[in-house]
Amino acid sequence: xxxxxxxxxxxxxxxxxxxxxxxxxxxxxxxxxxxxxxxxxxxxxxxxxxxxxxxxxxxxxxxxxxxxxxxxxxxxxxxxxxxxxxxxxxxxxxxxxxxxxxxxxxxxxxxxxxxxxxxxxxxxxxxxxxxxxxxxxxxxxxxxxxxxxxxxxxxxxxxxxxxxxxxxxxxxxxxxxxxxxxxxxxxxxxxxxxxxxxxxxxxxxxxxxxxxxxxxxxxxxxxxxxxxxxxxxxxxxxxxxxxxxxxxxxxxxxxxxxxxxxxxxxxxxxxxxxxxxxxxxxxxxxxxxxxxxxxxxxxxxxxxxxxx
Numbered sequence: 001x002x003x004x005x006x007x008x009x010x011x012x013x014x015x016x017x018x019x020x021x022x023x024x025x026x027x028x029x030x031x032x033x034x035x036x037x038x039x040x041x042x043x044x045x046x047x048x049x050x051x052x053x054x055x056x057x058x059x060x061x062x063x064x065x066x067x068x069x070x071x072x073x074x075x076x077x078x079x080x081x082x083x084x085x086x087x088x089x090x091x092x093x094x095x096x097x098x099x100x101x102x103x104x105x106x107x108x109x110x111x112x113x114x115x116x117x118x119x120x121x122x123x124x125x126x127x128x129x130x131x132x133x134x135x136x137x138x139x140x141x142x143x144x145x146x147x148x149x150x151x152x153x154x155x156x157x158x159x160x161x162x163x164x165x166x167x168x169x170x171x172x173x174x175x176x177x178x179x180x181x182x183x184x185x186x187x188x189x190x191x192x193x194x195x196x197x198x199x200x201x202x203x204x205x206x207x208x209x210x211x212x213x214x215x216x217x218x219x220x221x222x223x224x225x226x227x228x229x230x231x232x233x234x235x236x237x238x239x240x241x242x243x244x245x246x247x248x249x250x251x252x253x254x255x256x257x258x259x260x261x262x263x264x265x266x267x268x269x270x271x272x273x274x275x276x277x278x279x280x281x282x283x284x285x286x287x288x289x290x291x292x293x294x295x296x297x298x299x300x301x302x303x304x305x306x307x308x
Contacts, residue, residue, distance in 0.1 A: 002237045003056060003217050007159040010151045011018050011171040017157035024155050026174060026237025028130070028162070035133040040108050043115045045303055047072075047296070049174075049221060050129025052166050053159045055216020055238060057144040060091045060266075061286035062196060063126045067100045070300075073114060076126035078104025090239060091126065093269040108134055108279040122300055129169075130161055137303045138296065141170040142196075147218065147302040167191065172295065174288060178295070194292035201283040202262070209259040215240030215267050222264050226282045231259050247275045 006014040051057050067074050077210065078089035080149075092102045103110035107128055108116055122137070129139060150159035167173070172192040187193055200222070204210060209229050214222045215236030223233045233252065238241075254261050261279045268281035 006157075007054075007060065007150045008147070010076055010153070010158075014151055014153055014157045018153065021154040021157040025163070032130065032132045034135075035131065038110065039135050040133060041135045042123065042137075044111075044120065045300055046111065046125055046134065047079045047122050047138045047140070047300070048125040048128050048134075048136040049140050049142060050125075050127055051142050052129070052164070053143075053147065053150060053164045054155060054161055054217075056221075057142050057147060058196075058198060058284075058286065060094065060126060061284050062142055062174060062288065063124055064095055064098060064100065065286060065288060066296070067095065067124045068098070070124070072124050073101040073103060074124045074126055075100075075103045075107050075114070076112045077107070078102075090266050090270050094265055095126075097269070107131065119181050129166075138172075138299050139170045140172050140174060140296075141188070142165060142174045142176065144176045144178065144218075144221070145181045145184075145185055146176075146178030146221070148185030150182075150183065167265055170246075171299065172292070174292065176286070192295060194289050194295070195287045196286055196292075198225065199285045199287070201227045201285055202226055203280045203282065204228055204260055204262065209257060210262040211250065211254050211257065211259045211275075212262045213267070214264050215242075215270070216264055222282070226262070228262060228282070230262075231257050240267075242267075242271055242275075244272065247272065247279075249271045251278070 032124055049059055049063050051059055063074060074095055076092055078092045089104060092104045094100045107125065111123060111134065128134065129262045149164065152158060154160045167188055170191055172194065173187055174194050174196050176198055206227055207229060211229045211232045212223055212226060212230045213234040213237060216222065217238045219235045223230060252262055263279060263281050265281045271279060
């Protein structure tokens with residue numbers, strides 16, 4: 001589904017959904033506490049990158065950078081599997097295309113499997129901050145400062161999976177910097193905060209007309225940041241599975257406007273093979289300040305000494 005408009009700005013509808021948010025809070029807390037009783041402790045360190053918002057903050061590119069830094073495997077659910085993504089999901093396919101070993105499905109089962117290997121490298125968990133059945137050695141929350149906390153309400157009245165107090169469980173925070181900061185976005189001062197910067201690497205020159213399309217949580221982030229001359233913007237639901245009919249319609253629009261088709265890497269891996277050669281993607285490059293890697297490496301080393 002497309003990200004609801006009320007997730008970013010409070011409306012009459014978001015206020016009316018607050019009773020359901022209360023029910024969600026009670027239910028999620030109950031599940032969290034029950035899972036905690038059967039917590040799995042991995043021999044290899046688990047570094048979790050999560051968020052307290054429902055998708056779209058730009059977490060997976062950060063996972064990619066850290067997995068490469070440690071030459072570490074990634075465990076993730078593999079959301080929205082399809083034949084176009086090799087039945088592992090779009091985000092998993094993106095990581096796999098970069099040579100990263102990705103295990104999708106049940107996180108605990110994959111951790112048990114990885115713990116049977118001789119490797120001592122940490123294991124990167126993409127998402128799972130709310131999954132209390134797995135003990136994390138390091139938990140890092142990711143925020144996009146342009147989105148902040150959205151409208152500040154819990155699901156379904158807003159985008160929050162947990163209340164803001166959940167931030168206190170994190171060991172560190174990465175903030176993806178934006179030109180405009182969301183109102184009311186303020187973080188605790190007792191947790192290390194590191195900045196990250198996104199850059200779209202467009203395959204076309206800026207004077208080339210393009211039709212940009214995206215099926216991600218917040219497509220405006222792509223449309224606003226890609227350095228291209230966009231003549232039309234087309235949004236699809238997050239993790240959208242493109243049909244042949246969708247692709248043909250896009251090609252027809254491009255022909256009418258004598259424009260190229262441009263999308264995100266996450267969308268591109270979901271396209272049918274026959275369409276990929278004529279549709280290009282803008283690669284998202286995420287750079288995290290060097291101090292983060294120093295901090296994380298120190299944290300991993302300290303944990304290793306405690307376990308030995």
